[in-house]
Amino acid sequence: MIIRSYATIVHRIEAALSQSERFSVWRRGNVRTATQAYALYCLRYMPSIRDTPLIYLSAGIHGDEPAGVACALHVMEQLAAGNSLFTQYEWVVSPCDNPFGYERDLRENETGIDLNQTFDRPEQFPQTSFIVSSLKGVHVHTAIDVHEDCDSSGFYLWERRRSSRVLIGHRIVHRVETICPINRATEIEEHKSIDGVITLVDTVGSKGWTRGRYLAECITGCCLVLETPTQLDLETRVQVHLTAIRTALEYLKRET
Numbered sequence: 204m205i206i207r208s209y210a211t212i213v214h215r216i217e218a219a220l221s222q223s224e225r226f227s228v229w230r231r232g233n234v235r236t237a238t239q240a241y242a243l244y245c246l247r248y249m250p251s252i253r254d255t256p257l258i259y260l261s262a263g264i265h266g267d268e269p270a271g272v273a274c275a276l277h278v279m280e281q282l283a284a285g286n287s288l289f290t291q292y293e294w295v296v297s298p299c300d301n302p303f304g305y306e307r308d309l310r311e312n313e314t315g316i317d318l319n320q321t322f323d324r325p326e327q328f329p330q331t332s333f334i335v336s337s338l339k340g341v342h343v344h345t346a347i348d349v350h351e352d353c354d355s356s357g358f359y360l361w362e363r364r365r366s367s368r369v370l371i372g373h374r375i376v377h378r379v380e381t382i383c384p385i386n387r388a389t390e391i392e393e394h395k396s397i398d399g400v401i402t403l404v405d406t407v408g409s410k411g412w413t414r415g416r417y418l419a420e421c422i423t424g425c426c427l428v429l430e431t432p433t434q435l436d437l438e439t440r441v442q443v444h445l446t447a448i449r450t451a452l453e454y455l456k457r458e459t
């Protein structure tokens with residue numbers, strides 16, 4: 204059953220594209236199901252400042268996690284509107300990578316596959332293949348993959364890093380806890396967690412071939428995977444993601 208409209212997202216993307224000449228389609232793809240065809244979008248923002256870090260922001264690979272998609276669209280619209288908090292960086296934004304699942308509130312794609320476990324064989328799935336191809340030719344400094352967790356009562360994040368990169372996960376949690384409960388379990392999804400942060404350094408295969416792992420191990424040395432509790436209202440979850448992203452940008456600015 205369709206409960207959300209992907210056409211609305213496409214409309215917002217097209218509106219943002221028409222608002223700023225610095226904002227463009229970086230890659231466009233297609234996915235066809237038995238009854239429908241969806242256009243896939245990966246967008247790029249080129250700032251006026253040269254040699255600034257590139258942020259890769261992705262959402263919606265799990266179709267039942269709408270706060271991530273809403274967050275990515277908000278960032279996209281802030282970029283198009285010229286909000287300097289965001290426009291001082293270069294961006295590649297992949298706002299909704301599983302349109303079929305998004306419209307039906309399904310985690311998986313049209314064939315029942317969890318796309319976030321397919322980055323070891325991207326050529327077999329048009330959505331994963333599109334994501335991998337959109338990462339060719341860009342030099343990502345920091346990746347942020349936005350998710351939600353229906354089993355968690357609080358926010359937490361995965362911080363995947365090469366051992367040489369600075370850790371910022373706890374700073375993000377410290378800021379988020381002013382607006383959202385934190386999941387402080389000592390173990391989350393069978394991984395050791397400390398105050399809402401699961402740190403995965405260098406090569407870690409225990410979560411399978413997720414986009415987070417692909418980004419951290421094959422594309423860049425830093426990927427944050429944000430998880431909001433879906434039991435909270437949508438607007439709060441979007442604000443939590445935005446707070447986390449703003450905090451990451453602040454520390455990125457100090458680091459570079």
Ligand SMILES: [Zn+2]
Pocket residue numbers: 265268349350351
């Ligand atoms: Zn997810």
